[in-house]
Amino acid sequence: MSLIDQLNQLEHEALAALAQITDLTALTEWKNSYLGKQGALSRLSRGLGALPADARPAAGARFNTARATLEQALERAEAQLKRMARQHAFEADQVDVTLPGRAPAVGRLHPTTQMLRQIYAILGEMGFQVWESPEVETDEFNFQLLNMPPDHPARDMWDTFYVETTPGDATLLLRTHTSPGQIYAMRANAPKPVRAILPGKCYRYEQVTARHEMQFYQVEGIAVGEQISFADLKGTLVAFAERLYGKGVKTRFRPSYFPFTEPSVEFDIECFLCGGTGCRVCKHSGWLEILGAGMIHPTVLRNGGYDPEKVSGFAFGMGPERMAMLRYGIDDIRWFFSGDERFLQQF
Amino acid sequence: MRVPLSWLKEFVDITLSVEELAERLTRAGLECEGIERIGVEGADLPWDPEKIVIGSILEVRQHPNADRLVLADVDYGAGAPHTVVTGAPNLFPYKDKGRLPQPLKGVFAREGAELYDGHAEGWVKMRLKGRPVRGIMSDAMLCSEKELGLSEDHEGILILPDDAPVGAPLRDYLGDVVLKFDVLPNMARCLSILGVAREIAALTGSPLRMPEMTVVEDGPPVEGRVRVTIEEPDLCPRFTATLIEGVTIGPSPLWMQRRLTMAGMRPINNIVDISNYVMLELGGPNHMFDADQVADQHLIIRLARPGERLVTLDNKEHNLDASLGGGMLPLLVCDPHGPLSLAGVMGGASSEVSATTTRVLLEVAVWDPTIIRRMGTALRARSEASKRFERGVDYELPPLVQRRALSLLQRIAGGSVAQGMVDNYPRPWQPVILDLTPREVRRIVGISLSAAEIADLLRPLGFACDLIDNGAAVRVTAPSVRRDITMLADLCEEVARIYGYDRIPLSLMADALPEPRNNPSLELELRVRDLLAGAGLDEAITYSLTSMAAVAAVNPADADASLYLRLANPLTPEREYLRRSLLPTLLDALAQNLRERERVLLFEIGRVYLKRAPGSDDPRPAEPQRLALALAGRRYERSWHTPDETVMDFFDLKGIVEVLLTRLNIAGVQYVPLTDDPRFHPGRAARLERDGSVLGVIGELHPDVCERLAIAAPRAMAAELDLELIGALVESARYRAISRYPATTQDLSLVAAVEVPAERVAATIRKYAGALLESLTLFDVYEGEQVGAGKRSLTYRLVFRAPDRTLNDAEIAKIRQKIVRGLEYDIGATIRG
Structure with missing residues (x-):
């Protein structure tokens, strides 16, 4: 399988895995396993040097778009998870707004x-x-x-x-x-x-x-x-x-x-x-x-x-x-x- | 002054509606306070003109089945007479006398008429319904005064004069409207029908009519038969007397009785009624003597002599000494044997007109207002006569009053009138003459009128006006009835009044503004009020007057009556002394409030009243402003937020006072323990001192005080501060540069003997901490096993900051070391951490 094909597959697989994630811990793991220094993308990129010189620029560009795609997906997923977490917090924090407020004691002038x-x-x-x-x-x-x-x-x-x-x-x-x-x-x-x-x-x-x-x-x-x-x-x-x-x-x-x-x-x-x-x-x-x-x-x-x-x-x-x-x-x-x-x- | 409209209309034509008339007069200064209608449309009980009419009682017969009832055949102008069943005792004398030679006139009410229930308490309306009474149909009535709403009288039926027109609606015959006026002291001229009519004439342009005054002087001359000697001409400027002989005493005619009743006076007999009638009508009080009770018919006007006594009309005997003249000897009308009456105030019993009187000596005089007022005040009885005399009666009025009274006497009581009148007039009326210019009118009233226009406004009121100085001014001569006119301002008022206050334009002052002025005491009051309201206290205003009992309840030691200003005429014993402290009344309010609620915080700013030392220049007391606070109950309003059930204590009050002083930028106030003030808990009270002067006290109330005041709270707090001393200490706020460098925070926990006041601990810390200490906050106080008996632990947070650099740890450690050593050395404190 060519490097590009491997890359395509990796990208596909990563996005699919990301879609399954529902909490921040798993998201961090996902980030490490795909985008980290020792992650799958970095490991795959080491194969770039073995490519013929004329194939390198195209493969390099493809790597960059793959990284960008995953990073953007990560960002979106992160935001989504934060939204969900906040939503849960809101639900837990909900009050009956018709309960009386805490009145500061303020007196009145005659x-x-x-x-x-x-x-x-x-x-x-x-x-x-x-x-x-x-x-x-x-x-x-x-x-x-x-x-x-x-x-x-x-x-x-x-x-x-x-x-x-x-x-x-x-x-x-x-x-x-x-x-x-x-x-x-x-x-x-x-x-x-x-x-x-x-x-x-x-x-x-x-x-x-x-x-x-x-x-x-x-x-x-x-x-x-x-x-x-x-x-x-x-x-x-x-x-x-x-x-x-x-x-x-x-x-x-x-x-x-x-x-x-x-x-x-x-x-x-x-x-x-x-x-x-x-x-x-x-x-x-x-x-x-x-x-x-x-x-x-x-x-x-x-x-x-x-x-x-x-x-x-x-x-x-x-x-x-x-x-x-x-x-x-x-x-x-x-x-x-x-x-x-x-x-x-x-x- | 109650004025029946029918009476008024005899003097002046009135085309305005009653409401319009009332409004016109009100706007001219004669305030109409109410309109009372009797029998007419709009009255509480309007007399139905169809159903309540004048009837003629033709015959009175015994009721066949009841001893106490009679049957009256009444002609009410509708053909056949109607038989009325009645129990009226005043018809019994006519019973079974056959057809009456002179039928009686009464008020006939038919079925369906609305009347007051004669037997009910008060005024209960009922509708007349036909029903058989002991076998005879009764569907009509002969009415009593009570049933018609004329008076409370329900003894018998109302008998009308013989000339009452049969069949005429009663409404047209007796219906009337009474205007009730509030006559202010300057409108004394309106204490008469004539006076009110004169105002109406001036306002509407209708002519004024005088009443019937025909007198047949068919007796011998009065001259020589009646003598008058005035020994006090300044107190009696005029005295007139006439004589009428052969009068018959009896009730006065119905029309006169009605008018007197409507005017608020009670009919007595024809002589007395005429006297009152003429007074009300013309404004001239007068007195009718039984001439045969006046020795030699010689009246002497003089001051009382030592030891003299007089029994007045009300059968009270008086010592005629200076106490009856408010410091002056009372003024009397006497005969050669002694006092007959209190001049102008009240007649004497001995010379009163009685049922056997045949000769009446009629006195019409003018008296000095001051002596009349003093006698009236001393007697505690303002008669209708004295009310008029003390406001000033027209000097020129007596002859008119004489003629009107004689005319009525002759017509109603018969008798022959002696020719002429004794007129002793030692101090004739001096007319007031004033020159009024258009300029003066403009200056005072703010309207531009010509002299001729001014004259036109004044003339209808009876002022004689001449244009002088080529029309530059009006020379105004006030009529004698206007004793209130003494100066130009009085004339300006008349001009404005008749011109109409509402027509005077609006303008805003164009003159110079006053010099600017600060009012520090007011500003302080405003600030203190705002601060305390902001701190959660409600402002109360209590009574300035209190009682020794209320004072003693707070502090028995304060209840020394000799220190207090006492009212000479208190209304109630609860409000007898002027307060020297706000606490008795404010604490009473606290106690009252605690009956209704669980948390009460009050403050009051008000004056106390302190007697001056004897011999002081100002007879008035000192009135320093005080501030008092009172609070008790829950610290927090009961709510779902805080389960905190704690109640307020000393520190809640102290906190409020501290905030107040801090906001006023007053520093350095010492809280000195106050252990011997009976108002306070000996261990929870303090005196506030600054530089040796005492600003006030704060504390928890002594349980005895709470008990006496029935304060229903475990602890109640009160403070009283001298607002003037506090005002003198107020400083303006000062800005301190804010450092840009970070702060270093240190907590310090120390143990010291409980006797060492916290204030001293803090002062010691400050002393050794030096200038870098930015703030010092005590945040924990602990007493208990862990620190041992007699000791307590205090924990402070210290914040250090330098204006010009970041402090380093070594620096802070050094300062801390210094503080620790200082605390040990100065107050024997040890450090826990």
Whole structure:
């Protein structure tokens, strides 16, 4: 049998053997026995030298193609075996993807905190800075400087917790609103312009019910400067409401009364629960009261250190719990201070 | 303020629907909080106009088979009279009297009519069905007030006035709509029908009508027969008095009773009802004395004198001292013998109109709001009168109130009116005159109006407006009813209100921005909140107010009430003291949560309230921010992944605190064992110190605390840290160059006495390892037989790396040698491997 014939036979036999192989060990053996240094192909190639010189190039070329063919076949078989092995591994490794995952323990921020942050963010973009002021206040700051001298009938609008003091000392109370903060922010800035928001806890002497808490948060906002008008107040509040409740939300401004603003206004948005047709939450009015506001009363501006003839300003106050209650449909304000994780983990 | 629509319509024509009217007024600042319908369409019980009509009771006969029932023949305008079976006691007097000479008018309801069940508790509706009652068919009714929903009264049937039109639907006769307004303090003028009507007239352009005021002054002149002396003109700027003689006391007419009821007042008798009616109608509180009980018919307005006492209408006796005037002496209306009434607040029992009164002395006055408010507050009784006086009553109103009241008195109670009126007016109304410019309106409101346009907006509200300075300004004179108008801003509001808040354009502030400002405490709060939520804790916000019992449950030693700010008027004993620590309220939340779940992690950031030292400049307490953490229960949420049933302990809490401090780049915090804090387990608590200042405490709660708080967990952990001190230590992150050379890792296992704190072991290793030590991690702690009693083994992984080269083995061996010797020398540790 000629060398070429032997080669053809070897190639045929090798490919046939390869087709039978199903594991990597056998494949390695196959590789050694056909393609290794001592393998069948190498052994056969030793016969090349015995060929006549003119037959050598053709036989040599045939050897090369045979080696290439086997090597390629090996590569394919190797890949195939790897695929199969992986396939088996996958099958063994399969999971029920509907089983619950491993949850990293991540806590939640209180819904009031989340609402406050949103308020900070929106108003921050409009130039409002966050300031703080005390919760335990004097009568002077909570009422008098806000244009409510003693015996002012408007004091009835705020049922007040008083703090025991020794006779002769200044009257102390728990602030009934964040409005005293206006005075601090103005005094810290006057006569320069100010835009400030003052968040914090307030307290009212009120029976605690699903709707009323003795403790709650408020965010006071003020802007004082030259040429600040009621139109600016409207523009600011509408922009705020659109950021919070969506572009195009329907709003309503209606005259109201606060001793520290003049004119005063109540700002409503269309009830998003019923779309304005009237429901229990909006007390069938179609509107939700969101905040109270107004142009800062000249007396308050003066108490803040400004000349009301030269500058003007507006103030507004809102309740983050109420806003969160509306947003999430929370039916009882008492949950906010319960510390109950069944509540806290919903937001 | 409850306003019946029918009453309002006497003063102004209303073409708007009730809903539109409510919305218009709301948008003009008079918030309509609700609309109540009585009998009309949309009411809870609409009176069917076909089936509920006015009937005339022609004859009342005994029911043949029942003593307590009668048969009434009722003409309801449909031809033959209808026989009604009824047990109404108020028909019994007419029984078997034959045909009544003056038929009674009542409300006749036919089969199928819907009514309230008169016998049921509350308001239960029922439909009238025909059925025989003791042998006689009953398919119609004469209705009680309760059955119609007019009042709770089910004692007898409602008797209508004689002139009630027979056969007319009751809906047209008594049906009404009540508008409920929230009247804010600046809208005191709207605490009357007239006031609301005036607003409507201004908003809609309809003319305002005044009520019937005809009085026949057929008595002798009042002058000389009634005297008024005002000793306190500043507290009583005006006092008017008139006299009507020969009145007959009796019930007031149905229409008046209905209106009073709808307005929220209870009918008493004709004199009292007229007094209230006129107050509600015109906004002028007034007082009716039995003139014969006023000595010499001489009224003296003065402050109380020492020792004086007065029994008020509600039969309470008062000491008339400064406690009744909130520090001021109470203001009284007296006669020469002594006090008759608390001025403007409450009448006295002795001069009250009674069933035998024939002469009425009518007082209409204006009082100083402050003294009225103080007396009302001291009495804890805000009457309808004092509510109006303390918000300011129109100085010019009393004569109008006098005439209207006299007119009604004369018409309803009879009597002759003395000619004239005593009018003592020591402090006449000083009109407020303001010059309002278009510029000011533009500056405050943001709209451009001419002076003439401004005037046109204000005039319908009763402001007198004159253009001055060639139309550059409007000279505005406020009407006396507008005592709330004192300055230009008030006028700007009126302009804006009538112009319409919704028509004012939107603009964004064009003025300068404020100076930039950092707020480190807010930034810290935001970061701490994020870090702790990221670490798996839920944020709680608890009450700032607590009780000594709650404080004592956490730490009896803290429950010293003298350290705390106490409320003068607490709502409940649970919320009486301002907290000095977040722990009592937060631990309570922890305990509550543990009843519901197996794993609870909470934090709170909030203020505590610390009394200042006596004599401090600021009367307010200090309000430092605190951070508290509380956790207990399973380390891992129960799940199919981890069979780990372990519960959290001290190190879970410490780990969280360490992460927090590390992320804030606060280094060098010492954990000093805290063995004597009654809140904590003596062996599992630490004080956090940095450079001698105490940042806070952390630890496992003492079992006694857990017991007192009913914390249902084997271990509960808590920490409280001073956020302000922590804020002062926050550093910014610092970058350290990252070496390109490989690290060498060494494990070191040593045995030391258990008393040697781990922190000291680590410090010793660091001391001898030098600058090449990149990290040091403790990864095993062992106590037990293999190391012997009183000792423990600690195993560390040390990672060495140089910034500029690869370390060789010899170098590392040398360092290790140094560490080993150092450990032996410094802390007596031996090396295990």
